[in-house]
Amino acid sequence: MSSLPQLVCATANPGKVAEITRILAGLVELLPRPLDVADVVEDAGTLAGNARLKARAICASTGLPAVSDDTGLFVDALDGAPGVDAAYYAGAQASYVQNRAKLLADLAGVHDRRAEFRTVVMVVWPDGDELSVEGVCVGTIATGEIGDRGFGYDPVFIPADGDGRTFSELDDSEKNAISHRGRAFKALVAALRERATIQPG
Numbered sequence: 767m768s769s770l771p772q773l774v775c776a777t778a779n780p781g782k783v784a785e786i787t788r789i790l791a792g793l794v795e796l797l798p799r800p801l802d803v804a805d806v807v808e809d810a811g812t813l814a815g816n817a818r819l820k821a822r823a824i825c826a827s828t829g830l831p832a833v834s835d836d837t838g839l840f841v842d843a844l845d846g847a848p849g850v851d852a853a854y855y856a857g858a859q860a861s862y863v864q865n866r867a868k869l870l871a872d873l874a875g876v877h878d879r880r881a882e883f884r885t886v887v888m889v890v891w892p893d894g895d896e897l898s899v900e901g902v903c904v905g906t907i908a909t910g911e912i913g914d915r916g917f918g919y920d921p922v923f924i925p926a927d928g929d930g931r932t933f934s935e936l937d938d939s940e941k942n943a944i945s946h947r948g949r950a951f952k953a954l955v956a957a958l959r960e961r962a963t964i965q966p967g
Contacts, residue, residue, distance in 0.1 A: 770795040771958065773889060776820040776834035778805075781917035782947075786835070789942050789951040794958070796833075803827045813838050813850055814898055817888035825890045833889045833954070837946060839919055841881040841907060844872060852919065866911060866922055879907040883923065883946035887954045899957055901950025908932055916941065 774797045775783055787796050806823045808816040816836040824832035839852040848855035848869065856864040873879060882904040889897040904926045911921035913934025920933035920941075927944040928936065942948035 772797055772830065773833040774824050774828050774830050775799055776806075776824040776832050779917075782835070785938075785942070785947055786833075786951060788938055789948055790955070793955050794833075797828075797830070799824060800827060808836065811850065813884060813886040813900075814888065816850065817886045817898070818890070818896070821888045821890040821896075825892060829892055831889060831891045833887065835885050835887045835947065835950065837883060837885040839869075839881060839883055839923070841869070841873070841879075843876045843878045843880070847872075862918055866919060869907065869919065870910065870922060873907055873909075879909075881905060881907050881923065883919075885946040885950040887950045889954070889958075897954070897957055897961070899950055899953035901946045901948065901953060903927070903944060903946040903949065 770793065772795045775786060776799060777783060777786070778799050783798075790796055803824060806820045808819060810816045810819055813836040817834045820836070821832045821834035824834065836850070837852065838848070838850045840846045840849055848865070852865070854860060856868040882902055885901045887899050887901070906924050906926070908922045908924055911934075912932045913921050915936070916934045923933050924930065925933065925944050928940075933941055933945065
């Protein structure tokens, strides 16, 4: 049996689960979201609020500490859109391809392509205690899709801390070192260590 602290992962998004698992490897045992838990309506209007809704729902259904994240893409020239609703930018049932296509269309001919990803990670314990951290990655939106790795907006986002490649052109370790989600979950590990949930190894 693992001696690592256990957190139930509130997300069912396979891309996110894989990424989070890699970031937390050897630090936290990530338990899968129960298949019988209904989808949570993410209508809080903020990243922190949506992450809290998901974590609370999974914690309540399992009786175990749950971890959730919510991510938004904020584009300067679009007054912060798609923002918190990045996953539904092209509609409630939109695919990644449709969301990216709408973003590129909305930025057609626009010179200022500055943007930032923000991720809020929330842990909720059965006693009601909560922990929240954030990770940010600034960058620009490419004029077209480049690369075939990752998910979501990865093919069109060029991180400022990188070498000019999009997230989709980076390997897992390169992306996790500078991405919003990587930074947020590293901040989570640090915060959990402060709580003595994880002992430095």
